Amino acid sequence: MQSIDQEGKTVEEALEKALAALDKTQDDVDYEILDEGSKGVLGVGARPILIRVRAKDTLEITNLKTLMSTFLTELDVNFSDLDAQLNKNDIVKINMNTEDAAILIGKHGQTLDAIQYIFNQVLHDTKYKLMVDISGYKEKHNLKLVETVKKIASTVIHSGRRITLKPMTAFERRIVHEAVKEFPELSTKSIGVEPDRRVVISLLNAPEYEPAAERPRYTNNRSNGGGYQNRGNSYQPREGGYQPRDNGNSEGQPNRGNSYQPREGGYQPRDNSGSGGGYQNRGNSYQPREGGYQPRDNSGSGGG
Template sequence: MKKVRISGATIAEALEKAKQEFGLRDEEFDYVVVEKGSKGFFGIMAKEAVVEVSFKKEFYERRLEQFMVGILRSYGKIKVKVSSAGKRFLVLLEGDDLGRLIGKHGKTLAALQHIAMIYLNRLSDTKLSVVVDAGEYREKRKRNLEQIVLQAIDRARVEKKRIVLDPMFAFERRLVHEIVKKYRDVKSYSVGVEPYRKVVIEYSPNGKEVHTT
């Protein structure tokens, strides 16, 4: 995710510099020795030691958890749990009054996710993704959204027309497109600009249309 080269008089000194500069703990990085370094002859032709430090997922998980705890202090007692799989990080929030934290149609939760993703990617050289969930809201929203889509598909088929859904977040639109792909006589596409971008489900007996978010 991130690699840096650090030099010092010795390997131990180079590693300590890396820990101090980036706030790393011993279990949060691996390293390889690029140059062992040497004292030279009476200091002449001395070479510094160089190590390449690779940041591990534990570093990102800890920093992301600390960041989320900090910005959620005003919401009361919220428990933050961070886990990861590859380049995808999941933040689970638990506590009282989660409705206020989720916000209308999940808008507050989406804003928290956006901020968390910006923060985490500033710590990495490669793109990382973050999903923030509270009280299994996303799973509940997924089930509710599936029902809305199935009803819209039925209407499009019966009425032979376009059905325009309410504005959605990108991850929700992707879910809609995945559901619609299962049906041969309807197609879906997105229209509008964020944050008012919507999905259109349309009766299409002659074939599909390319799906976009």
């Protein structure tokens, strides 16, 4: 059970301070006076009033603590300091210490979130929401989340652009909504479905958020006449589809749309039967040296 000892000049002052520290209302607590204090003589020897304030445990919270204790015992987990606190907004916080914290928390707190989800299902028919914490892990995570959200909120104010956060649990989204309430010029909205539900932070008078429409997928169906299908009437296929080349023409290259005329008779090989040596006449554009190639005469005097 959560409790606190608080001093004050009067009982009312001490109780008010205790309620603020416990984050509760007077209906949620019981208190007793430990020391009525003393005014002393001319202020000498004066003592403040001392009271002890305890949070009340509802039947649901008592049963929840018992259920959590049984759950951890069945898992053969050694734990201590199991405590349940009822905070504002009907949020019940369960905290404990254990040497098996790493196992129960899991990677990025996934195992801890799973445990919290199971117990929230138990409280489904009640007004309470449960937050399970182990060795203060979740409290540190939530403080870091609030700090990050405040930085993002400042960015939205200065840029005027909405920002969509990563997917979060229902409890984390609740923390985001509460943190953004400190910025009166901003608003928040949850979008999507679990487990990808997320929060959008935008200016208060920003246009309504509309998720981008999914891009249509094209099919590879082909028409009877060949070619690709008309995709949204933006592309018109060639009538009759693809037409293969006609290789039934006469010798030489086929006629490609009448834009190319092959040489009459097709390809003609070189005639290497000519006499006189040298290269053959290629279309009468080159005249070889008479007698063909003549080797250099190295028999002359004087060297060469």
